[in-house]
Amino acid sequence: MDVRTVQVSLAQARWVAKRMARILPTHYFHVVFTLPAPWRALARRNRRPVFSMLFAAASETLLELGRDPKWLGAELGITAVLHTWTRELVFHPHLHCIVTGGGLTDDASEWRKCKRDFLLPVHVLGALFRGKMLAKLRRAIDDGSWISVRGR
Numbered sequence: 001m002d003v004r005t006v007q008v009s010l011a012q013a014r015w016v017a018k019r020m021a022r023i024l025p026t027h028y029f030h031v032v033f034t035l036p037a038p039w040r041a042l043a044r045r046n047r048r049p050v051f052s053m054l055f056a057a058a059s060e061t062l063l064e065l066g067r068d069p070k071w072l073g074a075e076l077g078i079t080a081v082l083h084t085w086t087r088e089l090v091f092h093p094h095l096h097c098i099v100t101g102g103g104l105t106d107d108a109s110e111w112r113k114c115k116r117d118f119l120l121p122v123h124v125l126g127a128l129f130r131g132k133m134l135a136k137l138r139r140a141i142d143d144g145s146w147i148s149v150r151g152r
Contacts, residue, residue: 024077024100026100026101026102026111026113027101027113027116028098028099028100028101029098029099029100029101029119030096030097030098030099031062031096031097031099031119031125032094032095032096032097033054033057033058033061033094033095033097033129034092034093034094034095035050035054035092035093035094035133036130039133040091040092040093043091043093044091049140049145050093051082051093053133053136053137053140054082054093054095054133055080055082055095056132056136057129057132057133057136058080058095058097058129059078059080059097060132061125061128061129061132062076062078062097062099062120062125063075063076063078064128065120065124065125065128066103066120067106071114071120071121072102072103072112072114072120073105073112074102074103074104074105074110074111074112075103075104075105075106076099076100076102076103077099077100077103078097078098078099078100079097079098080095080096080097080098081095081096081097082094082095083095083096099119101113101114101116101119102114
């Protein structure tokens with residue numbers, strides 16, 4: 001191996017080590033929120049407002065259910081990434097969320113962890129998310145902030 005290759009490898013290893021040091025010592029869950037098929041045409045023509053609604057509804061759903069003492073009673077950590085296309089290049093907006101397997105209680109005095117194989121019930125997540133998305137769309141139409149079905 002030449003010196004340049006060793007330097008690059010060392011720089012990469014240091015970068016990875018710094019990222020790993022920032023990871024919370026807990027397990028994580030992968031949660032995906034997908035726009036329903038009928039919303040895709042709206043999203044294609046009004047990307048910014050629909051994607052904003054998607055991020056807001058997904059994060060509000062996870063945080064609300066995480067705070068609920070019935071499920072966890074703690075503040076979850078979330079990282080969300082928007083994907084707009086499938087591998088087959090079909091327009092299919094969805095969010096990939098990496099969610100901590102636990103969270104801090106309201107007073108930040110305790111880390112409450114959830115089971116390794118269960119974060120929140122899927123049917124509850126889905127119902128709350130759908131309700132939040134519909135409410136956001138209705139509010140945007142009612143207050144006139146919605147761009148239009150035809151786009152700009």
